[in-house]
Every structure is written in C-alpha cells, then in structure tokens.
Amino acid sequence: MAWQFVPTALGLQSYLFPTFTEVVAAFRGDESELISALWTTLIEATTGVVIGAMVGLVLGAVSYYIGPLRRGLLSILVVLNSTPQIGLAPVVVLFLGSGLESKIVLIAFVTSFTLLLYTLQGLDLVPREEERLLQSFGSAEPWIFVKLRLRRALPTIMSGLRYASSQAIILAIVVEIFSSNGGIGHLILLETSLAGYVVMWAAALEGAVAGLALFGLASLLEKRLTWWVG
Amino acid sequence: MTAVPITIRSTPRSVGAGAWRVAGVVAPFVIFFGGWQLLMAVGPHSLQTVLASPSTTVSYIAHNHSEMLTSLRTTAYEALIGYLVGNLAGFVLAFVLDSNRQVGHVGLALMVVAQSVPVIAFSAVFALWFGQGALPRILIATYICFFPMVLNVHRGLRSIDHIHNNLFKAFDASHVQTALFLRFPAVLPSVFTALKASAVLAVSGAIVGELFGAQYGLGPLLLAGIYYQSPPLLWSSIYLAAAISLTVFTTASVLQRRLAWW
C-alpha cells in the first residue's frame, strides 16, 4: 500500500516509479502481452530445468561409477562455469533461432551440468558404514543405489535444483533479450525502446514473480521429498 | 617421557607436485580449445556461422585490440566494483544477522527470497533511474554478489562448533576478542567459497546491465555480434568476459591458499 502513495508523495513521475494502480492498469491494458510473456518465460525455464535436471541426474549417477567419465565431465564443467554463461545466449540464438527451443536448449545444457555437480556431491556423502552394511547383506548394487545412495544424496540434489531454477529464469530472460520472440526479457527491451515504461515495470515485476515461483516450486518439491532430513 | 607419534605430517610441496597441480588445472582448457580448433578445421562448414575457431577469435581480438580493450575495461570496472562492494556488504550483513536470533531468522528468509528475484529483470528500470553510466551495472553486480556472501558467511558462523564458543565464553573473552580470534578466522573459508562463486556472476550482471543501452562494454559487443551475424566478434566478447571472471576467480583461489588454508 505504501507503494501506492509513496511515489506520488515523493513527486516521482510515473515513468520512473509507477504507482501500484498504474501497474495494475497496465496489466489490464496490455494484459495479453504481459500474460503471454510471463507464460512463455515460465514454460521455457521449467521445461529447460526439468530436462536439465533429468540429464544431470542420470549423468551424475552414471559417472559416479565411471571414473574417467566423471573426470571428463567435471573438466568441461570447470570450463563452462568459469565463463559467464549469458555470453552463450547470443550463440544459441544464432544457432537455433529465436524460438522456444534455443532457450530450452541453453537452459537444459547449463542446468544439467549444475545438477551433475550437485548429484555427484550428494552421492559422495553416503556414509561408509551404511554402504558396508548393505553390501554385507549381499544386496545388489542397483538396489543399494536406489535405496541408499539416492536417498542420502537427495537433500543435496534438491538444493541443486533450487539453484538451477534461479539459473533457469535468469538464462531465459537473457536469451529473450537477444531474440525477438516473446518472453519477459524481450518485452522489457521492447518497452524500453517504445518508452512504455509502466509496462516495462510490470514486466520486470513479472520477472520477479517468475523467479520466485520457480524457486517456490523447487522448495516445495524439496520439502515433499526430504522431510526426513533433520 | 615418550613422544607421541604424529599421525599426519604436512609435507613441503616439492616443485614437481606444484607443477602437476598447475598442469591439472590447465589441461581441461588445453584439451577443450584444442578440440574446438580441430572441430572447426575438419567439421561441416555450417559451423562457421555460429562458432569461430579459437585461432580466428584470438586474431580478431588482436586486430581490433584497442576497441576490445576499451570494452573490456568498461565491463571489468563495473563488474569489479560491484563485486567488491557486494561482497563486503554481504560480509558485514552476515555478522549483523548473526547477532540476534529473531533478526537472523527473518533476515535470512528475506535473503533467500531476494536472491531468487532475477535482478536482471530490473536492469531496464535501473537504467531508467540511473542513466547510462556505470552505476546501474555496478548496482546489478553488487546485488548479485551480495547474497552468496551473506548466506555463506552466515552458514559459516552458525557452524562454529559450540565447544569453541564455550571456550571463549569461559575465558571471559569480550565480543570483540571473540569476533577477531574466533569468528573471523572460522568463516574465512566460507568467505572464499562465496568470493569464488560470485566472480562469474558479477561479470554476467554487468554485461546484462549493458545490454540496455550502454555504449561501451562487452554487452554491446555481444549485441553487435548478433546484429552483424559475426561469430568472431561474438566469441571475442565471450572470451574477454571469461578472462575477467577467470582472473578474479584465480586471484581468489590463490588468496584462499595463503589465508584460509585450513
């Protein structure tokens, strides 16, 4: 509510800091544009993260057992993580065009490495005693993997998922800035050049909402799956 | 009286061991770029529209080095200032949050939420408020670097063994003494974790900020790369951006070895 009155009280012009009602009005006015932008970004980010998470998880599980593969993947990870990944945004647009695919591909690519890292870290946390115990029972490795290793690794993997979802939203928005096909990033850029500042603000807020939403989803998932942790 | 055997002895690092370590770090990059160069040489021609071989990129940079240098300096300046300010502020706030339980609880929740707001969505807003100078980009970089530091240091402070806390209390150490002798050294490893993590983030933030109307910097170069469909230009900017983040990261790593080796 302070939001409504402070800007006018401080005499800020509406293009600098629109009041709450103005932003709501913008939503009413450009509803379809704003809503579709939010939706697009969310779809891109979620799809990308889900794919990336699955790939990362599988890669992590597999390379846990295959040393050379693990080392190789981690080396690529080192190179990848030391570059600002947003630099890859224009590359992927050049390569795959402006559609949803380019964003999803980049997000999936980056998040798969994130999840790979967190999965490996999580799997490494298995307490030796529990491992030995199950092995002494004569249990087969796949069974041990599911029942023990995965369970123990889950908290770490979930926190990796949370981190990856923030990465996803950021990447989605950035790639949208470079492409001309919808999404929050593109909308912000467009409105800036059109001087449609209130809409720009609305879009920015949508960005915040999207980020929080995805983060919230990941946190929820984490709570559901790892309620047994301390 | 008998001397008790030492279980672990830290061996002085021989020159050989040090060389191996450096090789280990450099090797992935060598392989990566070597492979890339090879791919460009023998791969399908269509790759040329998207990728530029390392050699092409490097020569491009050399050819346009004055322009590249200006851009590099602009972005580096924005990223570094944001990096320093954000991390410093984060460090201080972590201690503040730790001083009081209620404040800490609320503050921490706030931090976690604020971190998942993609500040880059507000780059345009910042550009609007603060013009086209370095300030909006510095602000973005600061925002981004702030949270990893707060969360890491806070976690570090919370994980100080309560036995150490008790010891200092029993020895009647003042708050200042406890902070200086116990808490500061104890969180130093966490500090470096955050410093290393935010090295890349700061550069990303600065670049995204530049996308909204900057004249100089690596961001505009990226935009130009797409506009003129020039892979060498594009990749040059990426290389330079990576150079900044790598330098910061390496500096942090080296400092960590000297200052927070435990």
Place this chain on the structure above:
Amino acid sequence: MTVARQPGLRAPVPLTAAHANEGLRGLTIKDVNKTFSVTRTSTLSALSGINMAIAPGSVVAVLGPSGCGKTTLLEIVCGLQLPDAGGKIELGGLDVTGRRGHFAYMPQRDALLPWRTALDNAVLGLELKGIVRKEARSQAQELFRIFNLAEFTHYYPKQLSIGMRQRVALLRTFLFPSTFMLLDEPFASLDAITRMNVHLWLLEMWERLERTVMLVTHDIDEAIFLADRVIVLSTHPGAIVLDIEVPLRRPRTLEATTTEAFLGAKRRLLDALGQQVRAFLPTD
C-alpha cells in the same frame, strides 16, 4: 587443609606472575540446584543440593554416569550457566557465581583452533587476558620445553595425533591465568593406552605447577588414579551419593593401580555406582 607434598618431589614452579600472585585457592559450592524445563509443564532436575568444599592444591574427581549433570555442574562453576536461585560458588572466599574468567576451563573435546599452531593455541588464554603474543609465546615456550614438547610447537592441530592435541589443550589450560582448573572428561576421547600416558603426563605437570584441579569423568580407574578425593554423583537428580578420600601415596605410579588400597577404593565406588545401575535393570 592443603595436600601434603610427599618429600622427594621436585619443587613446584610458578608459571607466570599471575599464577604466582594468585596462589592456590579453595572452592566452595553451596546449595547448588539446577532445573531445566523440558516441556511447558514438566521440569528436569539436573542437579540437586550440591554442597562441596575443595581444598586448595588438591585434585578432586567428580564421578558419575553420562547425563548425571556433571558437565552442568562444571559449567555452573565456571560461570557458563547459572545455578537456581540460592546457589553460590565461592573461589577463595570470593563470590564468583555466574562470573566468568576465574577458572581455567577445558571443554570435553580439545577445542583447538585449526588455524593456530600448537604454541599459539596454548597461549590463547593469555592473549585473551591481554598479554602480548610475543610475551605469551615465550612463557609457553618454556612450558613446552619442560615437558619435552618443544619440537611440536609449530605443528597445526590436524598434524597432531589425538593424544598430542589433548596435551596441547591441557597446556592451554595450565597457562590460563588461574590456579584453579576445571577439566570436563578430558580423556574421554583417548584410547586406553594413550590415556595411561597422558595421565602420567598430567600428574607430572600438576606436581611441577601448583594447581587445584576439579575433574569430571565417567571412568572409575581414572578418578582413583588421578585424584585425592572422589565424589560420586547420581542421575536424575544429580546429587552427591559418596565422597571418599583416595588412600594412595603420591607420586602415583602405574603399579598403584593393582594395590589393595586401589581396589578397596574401587570397590566402594563400584558399590555406589552399582546402585545407579541397578535402578535401570528390569526387576524380576
């Protein structure tokens, strides 16, 4: 009554000016009770009616099973916790209830700071009391030398075995400017053989440097071997059930652990503790 020193022992060495000035002091624990509230309605009585007087220069062991409030008692004495209303801790006649910094306290695990060398860890207490590091180091250096640990001064905790770490922690406790030491199960994490070595080492240090020691332990043999007096504490609530003098001469040797006097004391303690154990056994 000060513990009479057996003739033939080396004369004690006052370590620092602070120690020399302070001299040995006795401890009086009066009417100490401690209750914790477990839920909104129920409370747990950790300590009940503890009254004790410890003579200056003696070693007193407080013996009892885990969870009987021994650590709580120690924490109350050194000021980390407050006793229930009416309880008082007096050091040499001075009321120090709830006040900290009067005791050389050693917590359960070694609590060495990983970023400091053995020497710097040992001087922690002195530094916190305002003594310049250089000065503190030279004082500590002397102590390390006397007890043949000079070669380990520059090692970091992770390079030291657990027995060594415990010794360094004990040195830190000896160096702290107070002549009254509180040790909380200091040897619990050591294996039996290392423990024997460190016991002898501790006794030798105690005889060289004048200190009063209050030691908490769950090990009967350790209590008898080290102390002049053993006090047994019960569980739930923690109250004193037995208080005996240890009839062994000093200096203590390992042979003493197999003498009749030793076993006699052990029998009495087992009996007192046995009653605790029986309380847990199923009744037929």
